[in-house]
Amino acid sequence: MNKTIADIFTQEDLERSVLIGYYGGGNFGDELLLEVLMNLFANRGVKSLTVTYQRPERYATYHHEFGYPRIDIADKKSVLKAIFKNKNIVIGGGGLWGLDVNPNIFVLSSLLFVSRFFLRKRIYLLGVGYYGSTSRLGHVSAWLAGKSANHIVVRDQESFENFEELSRHVTLDTDIAYQLPTLELAPYEQDLDGLNQTIPVNGQTLFITLRRFKPHQNNTYAQRIESCLANNRDMAIIVALMEPRAVDPVGYKLISQWQRQYENIQVVDFAYNPLALFLFFKQHKEHLALIGPQFHCIITALLTDVPFLPITYDNKVLELLKQTTEAQPIQINDLSQDALQMFVNHFKRTTE
Numbered sequence: 001m002n003k004t005i006a007d008i009f010t011q012e013d014l015e016r017s018v019l020i021g022y023y024g025g026g027n028f029g030d031e032l033l034l035e036v037l038m039n040l041f042a043n044r045g046v047k048s049l050t051v052t053y054q055r056p057e058r059y060a061t062y063h064h065e066f067g068y069p070r071i072d073i074a075d076k077k078s079v080l081k082a083i084f085k086n087k088n089i090v091i092g093g094g095g096l097w098g099l100d101v102n103p104n105i106f107v108l109s110s111l112l113f114v115s116r117f118f119l120r121k122r123i124y125l126l127g128v129g130y131y132g133s134t135s136r137l138g139h140v141s142a143w144l145a146g147k148s149a150n151h152i153v154v155r156d157q158e159s160f161e162n163f164e165e166l167s168r169h170v171t172l173d174t175d176i177a178y179q180l181p182t183l184e185l186a187p188y189e190q191d192l193d194g195l196n197q198t199i200p201v202n203g204q205t206l207f208i209t210l211r212r213f214k215p216h217q218n219n220t221y222a223q224r225i226e227s228c229l230a231n232n233r234d235m236a237i238i239v240a241l242m243e244p245r246a247v248d249p250v251g252y253k254l255i256s257q258w259q260r261q262y263e264n265i266q267v268v269d270f271a272y273n274p275l276a277l278f279l280f281f282k283q284h285k286e287h288l289a290l291i292g293p294q295f296h297c298i299i300t301a302l303l304t305d306v307p308f309l310p311i312t313y314d315n316k317v318l319e320l321l322k323q324t325t326e327a328q329p330i331q332i333n334d335l336s337q338d339a340l341q342m343f344v345n346h347f348k349r350t351t352e
Helices: 005-011 028-044 056-062 076-085 103-117 136-148 157-164 176-182 186-198 221-231 249-261 274-283 295-304 315-324 337-350
Strands: 017-020 049-053 070-072 088-097 122-130 151-154 170-172 205-210 236-241 265-268 288-291
Touching: 005 028, 005 122, 005 151, 005 176, 017 028, 017 076, 028 049, 028 056, 028 088, 028 176, 028 274, 028 295, 049 076, 056 070, 070 076, 088 103, 088 136, 088 176, 103 122, 103 136, 122 136, 122 157, 136 157, 151 157, 157 170, 157 315, 176 295, 186 274, 205 221, 205 249, 221 236, 221 249, 221 337, 236 249, 249 265, 274 295, 288 295, 288 337, 295 315
Parallel strands: 017 049, 017 088, 049 070, 088 122, 122 151, 151 170, 205 236, 205 288, 236 265
Antiparallel strands: none
């Protein structure tokens, strides 16, 4: 039987699971997925869950404590020990088999194959993406993962079609972040207060995010944003990195320079619980508009009714926009100064 994410958490026995993802690198989207998933596991009453995390010492910066033990995913011995000890492996979200695929994804996919067919583990791929924009290595990795999985829950149509060629156990659902409205969010009010103190909103505010692109993804997005800042000195603007400054020092240096140059700009890097940003957008939705290409920033805007410019840099974002908006997606390489300014002018008019 094919199951949705909600079905997995209500119908499957998830005790003694190992949760694996890109968690711990300080990327907003990955930390958001982990925080949502841990809420879902806790709400399900799961007692035995091992969470893999890149830098366990940084966990408290981004997450609440749920009492689940964490192991460093770089500690291969501990990861293998956890897999042997437990009965389930849960891959929790992300476009793993897409543009950003790397050799680690191949290793992970191979591990899933061995775990399913030699160690007899149950494999769950939840809220995942598999896109034509991936490399040959990505396709091979996706084949290994797809053949290994007992249940595959994908987040968009392209991923469904790709995985359907590999498995009969594929369900089309949405990204894990869409479970946010089902969570009890009162415990995150203190996190929201902290974010409000860091970047206070006092009226109409443009929220702009930068992204650290790989060399082969080179584009003029940052230059377009800088021109946008120069042309809109009359409004409050927040420029945000969706990674910590230690991960993207070049980006942080750039936004700090902008802050010194323009009096109307606040800047922030990602050093807070990701659910705080969801509540921040929800609280200030009447005064905010988003310009940013990040997949999970766009989902956050969608879930809180914050207007956003539909920029796409990869198939995963394009699939999201096709599912959720009738607006014409703008390829990041085709983003013009006129398109940016038209969006800003419309935002100014609608909030006057």
